[in-house]
Amino acid sequence: MIELVCVALRLYGFAVLAWVILSWVRIPSTHPLARLVVFLDRIIYPVILPLRRILPGVRMGPAMLDLSPLVLLLAISLLQRAIC
DSSP states (O other): OHHHHHHHHHHHHHHHHHHHHHHTSOOOTTSTHHHHHHHHHHHHHHHHHHHHHHSOOEEETTEEEOOHHHHHHHHHHHHHHHHO
16 A cells, blocks of 8 residues: 555656646647646646645746745655655
8 A cells, every 4th residue: 555655656746747847848739748738737736736825936037936846846755755
């Protein structure tokens, strides 16, 4: 059972990384990767939106840096260390 949780946490961490990387690229809705982006949005937004409400973005000139994915990855890492 613990191994299953460890694998799920690792896969979710990889999903967050893929979600961040794909957010940097504009993908048309007709592209095959668009389905992956929709899937990742569905599994990550419910977790990341509360973090975004708590953590304000960091202003970097005209742009804002969203730190919520970094905090989420840190939380996943801490959970992995505690459980696994």
